Amino acid sequence: MIYLELFFCFFKIGLFSFGGGYAAMSLIQSQVVLGHHWLEMSEFADLITIAEMTPGPIAVNAATFVGQRLAGLPGALICTLGCITPSLIIVLLLSWLYCRYSNLDTVQGVLVGLRPAVIAMIASAGLTLLLLALFGSSDWHTLPLSDFREIECGLFVLCLFLLRRYKVSPILIIFGSGLAGTLVYLAAGLL
């Protein structure tokens, strides 16, 4: 029964993927390519490329891709459901606990320590993305400084200004930066 197998495979992936998309990716590789032979290694490489090029969490993208290949749209839905079911169970339980106990002094103490940590993690993700945009690499100690991209830098400064000063909608900023940047590159004949 392929549907059950798919569901439980992605249930396992959802349950054991801690720490971001790339951790999930190696888990998906060991399950889908090495364990079940559902994808060839080259198809898996394609999957990573596409997951990076499309919106949404990598695990959900991978689940949809594998499910679609093996069992069409029902397969895609079942894989995705399998992948998010552990989250639903665990996070709903944690949500309930938060709503019930977040006023306790001890819990408040812990949360006060966590808030700066979350800001740090968001800042770290932002800087990683900025370096990727400006230098095509986010590895800070081997940053290719000669590859600096002026167009992206200008775009970043302009976008940040529009967001801070005029509160432009972030969706418009993301979409607009893609469009404007592409046009600038094409106009400059750099493609």
Place this chain on the structure above:
Amino acid sequence: MNKETLKQNDLHIYWKLFTSMLTLSTFTFGGGFVIISLMQKRFVDELHWLTEEEVLDLTAIAQSAPGALAVNAAIIFGYRIRKLPGALAAVLGTIIPPITIISILSLFYQQFRDNRIVALALQVMRAGVAAVIFDVVITLIQNLIRTKQPVLLAVMILGFIASFFLQVSSILLILLCALIGLALSRSHTKKGGASV
């Protein structure tokens, strides 16, 4: 307010949660913290459904559970806003865009993957996405400074160094900062001062 309008109001909120996540998820290029930044702007700044502290608390919890951060955050934000139906509405909105996009793309992904315009647009888009995250981070840091608690600012700076330069895993970071928070609140109560 009678029961009928109350029900209508609830439905309106589920719908708004669903459509908010649907839009945000469609544009979340580049990892879980991008959607967190977008959710912060939407649910705190625009809709005023959550406070900034709640967003940070809920993100820490979402990040410490297994699974994709975007999915976990949708569940816990949705639950905080409108219990179980809110969580389901938010998570549905989050997963529909990737399912739709990948399902369509899996039919002709080679053309998409090798298209240079698409690759270029995605590359330059990162500058805009980075700006959105920086905008949110600036606001968060400003508000952290306003609390006038240098210890928390120090935790943030050390946390940033640990996360960005030393590549400390987020689970470990959360665990360490939870302990720091606990120690801080203990020392404050012992001194007889108000809790942090």
